Amino acid sequence: MINGEQKNSYVVRKKVIQSPLVSTLSLTSVDGKSHLYHSGQFITVYFPELGVPEGKAYSMSGAPHEGGLIITVKAMGEFSRRLCAMNVGDIVTASLPYGYFYSESDETTLVMIAADIGVTPFRSIIMDSLVNNPQRKIILFYSSRIYEGLVFKKEFDQLKKEHANFEVFYFVTREKTDDPDITNVRMDVRNVLGTDAHNNIEAREFMICGSISFVGDIWKKLRAEGVPEEAIYTEAFFSH
Amino acid sequence: MKKPPVCDGVDWLYGDIVKDHFFNPRNILLNEKEYVADGVGVVGSPACGDMMAVWIQVDRGTKRISECKWRTFGCASAIASTSMMSVMATEDGGMTLARAKRMTPEAIIERLGGLPDRKYHCSVLGHAALREAIKDYEESL
Amino acid sequence: MSNIAVSANKNIYLDYAATTPLDSAVLEKMIPFFGDEYSNASSMHASGRRAAQAMMRVRREVADILACGPDEIIFTGSGTESDNLAIKGVARANRDHGDHIIVSAIEHKAVIESARQLEKEGFKVSILPVDTFGMISIQTCLSLITEKTILISVMMANNEIGTIEPIKELVRAIGAWRDEHRQNMFPMVHTDACQAAGALSVDVRELGVDLMTLNGSKIYGPKGVGLLYKKRHIRIDPLIVGGEQEQSLRAGTESLPLIVGFGEALKRAENSRKKESQRLTLLRDYFTKSLLEKIPQAIVNGHRTERLPNNIHISIPHIEGESILLMLDKLGIEASTGSACSAFDLKPSHVLLAIGQTAEFAHGSIRFSLGRDTTHDDLDRVLSLFPGIVSRLSSISALTAVFS
Numbered sequence: 201m202i203n204g205e206q207k208n209s210y211v212v213r214k215k216v217i218q219s220p221l222v223s224t225l226s227l228t229s230v231d232g233k234s235h236l237y238h239s240g241q242f243i244t245v246y247f248p249e250l251g252v253p254e255g256k257a258y259s260m261s262g263a264p265h266e267g268g269l270i271i272t273v274k275a276m277g278e279f280s281r282r283l284c285a286m287n288v289g290d291i292v293t294a295s296l297p298y299g300y301f302y303s304e305s306d307e308t309t310l311v312m313i314a315a316d317i318g319v320t321p322f323r324s325i326i327m328d329s330l331v332n333n334p335q336r337k338i339i340l341f342y343s344s345r346i347y348e349g350l351v352f353k354k355e356f357d358q359l360k361k362e363h364a365n366f367e368v369f370y371f372v373t374r375e376k377t378d379d380p381d382i383t384n385v386r387m388d389v390r391n392v393l394g395t396d397a398h399n400n401i402e403a404r405e406f407m408i409c410g411s412i413s414f415v416g417d418i419w420k421k422l423r424a425e426g427v428p429e430e431a432i433y434t435e436a437f438f439s440h
Numbered sequence: 441m442k443k444p445p446v447c448d449g450v451d452w453l454y455g456d457i458v459k460d461h462f463f464n465p466r467n468i469l470l471n472e473k474e475y476v477a478d479g480v481g482v483v484g485s486p487a488c489g490d491m492m493a494v495w496i497q498v499d500r501g502t503k504r505i506s507e508c509k510w511r512t513f514g515c516a517s518a519i520a521s522t523s524m525m526s527v528m529a530t531e532d533g534g535m536t537l538a539r540a541k542r543m544t545p546e547a548i549i550e551r552l553g554g555l556p557d558r559k560y561h562c563s564v565l566g567h568a569a570l571r572e573a574i575k576d577y578e579e580s581l
Numbered sequence: 582m583s584n585i586a587v588s589a590n591k592n593i594y595l596d597y598a599a600t601t602p603l604d605s606a607v608l609e610k611m612i613p614f615f616g617d618e619y620s621n622a623s624s625m626h627a628s629g630r631r632a633a634q635a636m637m638r639v640r641r642e643v644a645d646i647l648a649c650g651p652d653e654i655i656f657t658g659s660g661t662e663s664d665n666l667a668i669k670g671v672a673r674a675n676r677d678h679g680d681h682i683i684v685s686a687i688e689h690k691a692v693i694e695s696a697r698q699l700e701k702e703g704f705k706v707s708i709l710p711v712d713t714f715g716m717i718s719i720q721t722c723l724s725l726i727t728e729k730t731i732l733i734s735v736m737m738a739n740n741e742i743g744t745i746e747p748i749k750e751l752v753r754a755i756g757a758w759r760d761e762h763r764q765n766m767f768p769m770v771h772t773d774a775c776q777a778a779g780a781l782s783v784d785v786r787e788l789g790v791d792l793m794t795l796n797g798s799k800i801y802g803p804k805g806v807g808l809l810y811k812k813r814h815i816r817i818d819p820l821i822v823g824g825e826q827e828q829s830l831r832a833g834t835e836s837l838p839l840i841v842g843f844g845e846a847l848k849r850a851e852n853s854r855k856k857e858s859q860r861l862t863l864l865r866d867y868f869t870k871s872l873l874e875k876i877p878q879a880i881v882n883g884h885r886t887e888r889l890p891n892n893i894h895i896s897i898p899h900i901e902g903e904s905i906l907l908m909l910d911k912l913g914i915e916a917s918t919g920s921a922c923s924a925f926d927l928k929p930s931h932v933l934l935a936i937g938q939t940a941e942f943a944h945g946s947i948r949f950s951l952g953r954d955t956t957h958d959d960l961d962r963v964l965s966l967f968p969g970i971v972s973r974l975s976s977i978s979a980l981t982a983v984f985s
Contacts, residue, residue, distance in 0.1 A: 202483065202572060252928070253487035253940055300571055304541070412557045419546040430542040438560050454907075462907065465977060472982050486980055487940035489901060489921050489929075493979040511979040515903035515922035519977060558927055 204244060204298030208235075212290045213268060222317070222351055223284045224261060224272040230291065237297030239263050239328040240321045240407075240435075243271065244295040247282055258283070259409075259435070260297065261320040261352075263327035269297065270324075272351065274317040301407070301435040308405040309337040313392060313418055315410030316344050318437060322409060323352050330363055343371040343387040343410075347379070357381070389421040405431050412436040454516060455553040461520035466527050469495055469509035477509075479580070481572025484565050490514040492522050492569040496529070498577055504534035510569070517559035521566035524551050529570060537574055543567055593914045593959045597799075597891060597952030598740050598776060603842075604801035604953075610845040611803065614838035622835050623826065632837055639844035646851050647793070647810055648786040655809045655827045656840050660775040660796030663809040664691035666820050666831065667771045667792045671732050672699050674816040678767055679729030685709045685717050685746070686935035687739050689773055693931070696734075709735070714884040715744035715936050719754045726758060730768040737777035741919055741932040741948060742883030743892025745781065748772050752789035766791075769815065775799050775807075779850035780858050780890050785810055795847070797839065801953065802846025806839035861890035861951050868949065868960045869893050875968045880942060882933065891951040896933075896942035899981050900974040905947055908970045914963055919946045941980075 214226035227243075229235060237260060244255040256279045262270025275284040286292065301321055303310055310329070312322045319342055329338050344350050349372075356368045370379075371387040383391070392406075406422055408415045415436040422432060454462070469475055477495035484491035491514065497507040508529040512522045525548050529535050535543070545563035549555050555563065594602075614635070620628035622636050637651070644651040657663045672682055684696045686708050696706045707725045711717055717735055726733075733755065738745045752770050759765070771792035774783050779800045785793055792815070796807040811817060811830075823832035865888075872895060873879060882894040897905070902920030909916055919930030921944060933943045949963070975981050 204483070204568075205485065251934060253485075300541070300568075304538075412560045416546055416549070419544070420550075429544070429547055430539055432544065432546075433542075434544045434546050436545070436560060436564075438557070459907075462904070463911065468977055469982075470976060473985070480984070482979070482984065484979075486899075486944070489940075489944040491979040493982050493984070511977060511982045513899060513901060513978040513980045515901050515920070516907050518901075518922075519904060 202298065203296040206296050207246065207293055208296055210269065210292050210294055212286050212288050212292065215286070215288055218272065218351055219348055221275045221284070222272060223275075224270060225283065225286060226262070226268045226270045227292065227294070228268045235269065235296050237264060237269070238299075238302045239324040240302035241297045241299040242301075242321070243269060243297055245279060245283065246293045246295075247279060248293070250278060255295065256280075257299075257437075259299075259301070259321035259324070261323045263324045263331070265331055266327065272317070272320045272323070274351075276317075299435070301409070301433055303405050303407065303433065305405060306333055306336065309339070309403055311392060311404055311406045312338070312340045313387070313406065313408045313410075314340065314342050315414040316349050317351065318410030318414065318435075319351055320409075321435060322407070323355075325407075326356075326359065326366065330359065330366060334363070334365065337365045339366075340368040341371070341387055341392050342368060343373060343414075345372070345374040347372050347375055347377045347382070389418065389425060392418075392422075393425055393427075405433070407433045407435075409435045410437065412438050454520075454555075457524075457551070457553040458516065458520045458555065461523040461552070462516040465519055465523040467507075467509050467523065467530070469511060472511070475509065477573075479573040479575070479577025481569045481574070481576055483568045483572055484514070486513065490518050490562065490565050492518065492565055494522070494526075494569040494573040496570070496573045496577060498537065499534065502533070502536075504536050505529045505540055506534050508570070508573075514562065514565075515559070517555055517562040518565065520552060521548055521555075521562045522569065524548050525563075525566040525570055527551075537578070540570060540574060543570065591913065593963060595914065595916045595949040595951060595955065595959075595963070597955075598889075598948065598950035599917055600798045600804065601801045601952055602954075603803055604846060604849060606849065607802055607842050607845045611838040611842040614841055618837065622837065623824065635837060635841060636835060639840055642844050643808065643847055646783065646847055648784045649810055650813060652828065653810055653813055655811060655830050656835060656843075657807040657809055657831055658805055658833075659807045660689075660773065660794050660798075661691040661807070662820070663794040663796070663807040664689060664773055665695050666809050666817070667794060667811075668692055668695035668732065668734060669699060670817040670820060670830075671769065671771070671792065671815065672704055673702075673818040675731045675767070676704075679727075679731045681705045681707065681727055681729040681731065683707045683709050683722065683725050683730060683733045683768070685735045686711050687715055687741075687744075687932045688734060688736055689740065689775070690931075692734050692736070692773060705729075709733075711744075711935050713936050714887075715739055715742050715882075715932065716884055716887065717746055717751070719747065719751050722751065723754060723758060726755075726768060728762070732771060733768050734771040734773070736773040736775075737781060737783075738774075738889050739883070739932060740776045741930060742894045742936065743776075743889040744884040745777070745887045745889065746772075747887075748788055748790065756789070766815070769812075776889060778847065779854055780861075782854075783851075785812075791815060797843040797846055800846045800850040803839050803842040806836065806843045808843065857953070858890045861955075864951055864955060864957065864960060865890055865893055867957070868951075868964070869895075871960075871964050872967065875964060876971050879971075882936065882938065882946065889950075891955075893949040893951075895947055896938065897945040897947070897971055898941050899978045900945045900971065902944060902946050904974055905945070905970060908974070909963075909967070912966050912970075914966070917948045917950075919948065920944045 209230040210227035246255040261272035622632040769791040793810040902918030903923040921929040
């Protein structure tokens with residue numbers, strides 16, 4: 201059985217409430233085993249008491265070197281509300297780490313494009329990259345409807361200061377803010393590609409994470425600008 | 441006696457390409473017992489209503505996928521997604537493994553001419569089944 | 582694989598439980614009210630009075646069929662609206678007595694969602710489970726009743742799996758409970774009879790129910806009209822307020838054509854009920870038996886005998902409902918499914934979950950519901966084509982693959 205389908209018991213070791221709707225849970229395996237994973241992967245959480253056999257996937261927001269399996273959840277549906285209501289010591293059933301949402305190259309410039317809670321796998325990828333591949337240029341384009349929706353902003357701002365190879369650009373689409381770092385418009389693919397849009401495409405890889413429509417929309421627009429299919433990785437958050 | 445309704449081309453749920461791959465699926469493997477595969481991947485489960493099995497053959501010389509056969513339990517989107525994935529993996533001489541790994545649900549959906557959002561996971565599973573088959577092959581080397 | 586043949590023949594509609602075609606004789610009766618008789622039944626002038634009279638006529642005819650008073654009938658816009666009115670309207674109006682409601686696990690979503698809404702208002706809801714055939718247990722129901730229970734809702738017959746519930750016996754048992762506990766009125770019993778009309782008697786005196794929902798779209802009447810029978814003296818809070826129509830219990834200018842159409846449809850359904858039920862039962866049993874012979878791995882859902890005359894519901898392992906439907910559709914055969922993949926919310930049918938259907942089978946469920954135009958030949962055609970669909974999808978399925 202593949203990792204994504206094995207069921208394991210985890211205990212909540214730590215809980216951090218990031219905002220009224222968003223919580224970060226640190227999980228460790230009840231049997232004490234540690235499970236290796238790639239930044240960008242996810243676990244599928246199950247709540248059999250809800251009467252449905254399917255689980256929902258949550259990307260690790262923590263990098264492997266941070267220990268355990270750290271997920272950041274926004275309370276939007278039955279599963280996520282239950283997760284956000286959990287406390288230290290609670291047990292949850294979930295799969296082993298799984299997924300293909302990670303770059304297979306070490307050298308390309310990595311361009312990450314996220315909407316709302318879609319930023320979670322990117323935090324893991326960013327933390328991992330800054331520690332294990334400090335030469336690699338990594339850029340995050342992060343869009344949210346409201347300013348508060350920019351999860352991890354303080355952390356990213358700090359990392360930007362400390363690391364010359366990490367850039368982050370924020371877009372807030374439904375609110376006006378005074379923060380000079382924020383662009384109060386919808387993210388445009390031209391922002392993402394930059395002024396040298398059609399040069400250097402080969403040296404870049406793009407990763408998109410967010411809702412199905414966000415990912416699909418950005419994918420189409422990147423393709424329309426000539427970005428080859430092989431250079432784009434996608435992960436859409438959906439309810440199944 | 442009822443007359444068959446006039447169809448104005450605006451259809452039910454699915455576009456023409458999806459329906460084509462559902463009614464005329466490509467690359468189904470019927471004789472799995474005799475088939476010699478280089479890699480096999482199985483994803484999904486009956487409980488979830490979607491399950492896909494993919495068998496690939498890889499050309500040793502070119503490292504390209506020469507055959508990509510499959511079986512799917514699921515709705516029309518699931519069947520069409522696996523069928524289209526198998527076509528994409530083997531057309532034009534077949535994808536290299538590196539290229540095949542870069543296949544995305546978005547690419548499958550684009551080739552299908554679009555799928556309703558609630559069927560997105562069918563394409564995710566199609567891509568995952570191929571990845572598992574490739575992984576199985578690479579681990580056996 | 583070979584190509585799928587496209588149907589050159591007529592369409593075979595086997596989804597009467599979803600809705601029925603409008604009977605042309607019913608349409609005839611409706612047309613004047615779309616045409617010259619357009620007035621508002623609340624108007625004081627002559628044409629308005631004529632409209633009011635036409636309404637009174639329909640109301641009396643319907644009351645005769647239901648064996649109730651004309652003042653005990655409230656016309657609404659749908660069966661769903663009637664269910665909403667029955668559950669929410671009665672609960673809210675009788676809150677001073679209690680705040681507990683019981684609904685069966687296989688009720689129509691209109692009843693279940695109404696109960697869920699009431700939960701948000703602080704009411705307590707108990708779900709009455711059903712057995713593997715979809716049947717409630719009266720004993721279990723009695724065990725759920727408390728001094729605070731105000732309403733119990735159990736449908737007369739289930740729209741998906743066809744099971745007919747023991748409403749008369751339930752009402753009797755509730756009556757006995759009321760006597761024992763010296764209760765005058767509570768708990769009351771509501772039944773959704775939308776699927777039952779035309780097949781079973783909807784005589785409320787015989788049934789003994791306090792409230793009953795009916796609608797037009799299942800009895801060859803128009804869509805957009807429903808009815809709630811409410812025993813005199815039961816307090817109910819209207820959902821839709823404004824004018825004084827329907828004794829101020831359901832405001833809004835009455836749709837004469839729809840109400841007249843509903844009355845005519847109900848009359849016809851009642852007149853042909855015994856004969857049509859017999860005819861359909863024979864067809865149903867023939868179809869079911871033949872299906873099981875040709876597809877031995879299939880299982881029947883719902884009660885075998887206490888079942889709507891027109892309902893066939895089966896589950897087939899290893900294949901999925903939406904894909905079955907699409908293949909049938911291509912051949913001109915129209916049916917429905919309870920599979921999760923076919924639903925907008927991707928949830929499997931709550932009815933199949935309630936009868937304990939396993940996942941393997943729940944995804945491969947198909948409902949065929951017969952009706953007035955269904956002939957023996959139609960069923961034979963389906964029987965000649967369906968096994969081919971099953972074997973084609975089974976050969977495509979990953980669940981029939983053998984892995985070394």
